[in-house]
Amino acid sequence: MPTMTLQIPTADGRADAFAAFPGHARRYPGVLMYPDGFGIRPALREMARELAGHGYYVLVPNVFYRHGPAPVIELPEYLGEESRPAVFAQLMPLIEAHTVERVRSDAEAYLGFLATRPEVGAGPVGVTGYCIGGLLAMRTAAAYPAQVAAVAGFHAPVGADGPDSLRHLTAEVYLGHAETDLTPESLRELNQALDAAGVDYTSEIYPGTIHGFTMSDTDAFNPSALQRHWDRLLSLLGRTLDARTETR
8 A cells, every 4th residue: 555755835834744545546535634642653654554445545744743743752652651741741832832723724735735636536525633633623624614524533622612613514523532531411512512503423422431542552542442433434434525526
């Protein structure tokens, strides 16, 4: 399966990114995959290749490119309880500096880049994200509704921008929450806000999971929840993207 390391021009410089796709024989639906705060690393590359194997051109940007190329900070091979405090101490300033304005500006660049790729078919794309990346995915879909047909977020703080932000969404939405991230009451409040905004969505808690359950290089990893995530994500993308034309 072809993979590439790319440089995406943005308003503030160039964002390095990883891309995976099935081959050069045809054009594929585009998917923008936002990583969790730990960024591009072997586990994320493997997830991108897995998704690409189902017939998608998958682009994973280094969202913290302003601070350097990925990996922006040094990461252990396995992110366990002992290593998390030191890693998060380095990550939090980067996350806090990544403002809504930066997210929207960068998203315009990422979506524009996908639109120019010869391997990507015409029409809107899907956007998915993990942890903070899920919030970036929702912000992208809200800011550029004409360009995003599907958006998914997993163990993500998707309600962080408040209910008013949801009214701009036109994409079909799927949200898979960790059991430790949302109480049933919080889930009801989020779903009520999605209902009020008229969003076509599915939003559910994955039983027995903790934050980060999709990430195989962390102690939060839950293999059965990861498979459920793939089932839900592939179903969403299949409904919204696979019927698109392959030509421009």
